[in-house]
Amino acid sequence: MDLCATALRVTLVLVLVSIAHAQRRARCPNTQTCGGKGxxxxxxxxxQMSLKLRDLCGWEYQDGHxxxxxxxxxxxxxMTCHKIFSKNTAWDDRSKLGCEHAAKRFVAIPAPSGTKPGPSEPGPSEPDNRPPVLYHFI
Structure with missing residues (x-):
């Protein structure tokens, strides 16, 4: 009986610890229309997208700078609007970074250099409006 109770307690503690330390996903910067999670x-x-590990903070002050x-x-x-956004990496000790802002913004993905878009094939000039034909195979 004691072994079962101990096993149950240990399991509950492990589950609670894993829930408490679960990673929370970042919210999309477009909170008015999207509100999705990233x-x-x-x-x-x-x-592949040529995104830098270190970049300008981007926090905008009230006076505009x-x-x-x-x-x-x-x-x-x-996951909702499929846009790429960046967030300043959260560190436990932000004083080491020199910047304490939690800036979050959409990222303009740079075009790949040296590649040209290939010619696309034209679609049909008119839509197919014929009624479907049903065949009897029996």
């Missing part, structure tokens, strides 16, 4: 981009996706300090960035893809 999933972090992998290292490969970040490299922006913070020009460099911060570590984490990039996300919104």
């Amino acid at each position: 999933i972090p981009l992998s290292e490969e996706e970040r490299t 922006k913070c020009k300090k460099e911060c570590d960035k984490t990039y996300y893809s919104c």
Whole structure:
């Protein structure tokens, strides 16, 4: 009886600890119309899109000027509107960064250099408005 109760208590503690430390997803910067949550981009996706690990903070003050300090960035893809956005990486000790802003903004993805879009094939000039034909095979 004691072994079962102990096993149950240990399991409950492990579940509660894992819930308390679960990673929360970043919200999309477009809170008025989207409100979706972002999933972090992998290292490969970040490299493919030429996104920098360190970039300007981008925090906009009330008087209109922006913070020009460099911060570590984490990039996300919104699951609802599918836009890429960046967020200043959260560190436990923000005083080491030189910037304490939690700036979040959409990212303009740079066009890949040296590639030209190929010619696209034209679609049909007129839509097919013929009625469907049903065949009897029996």
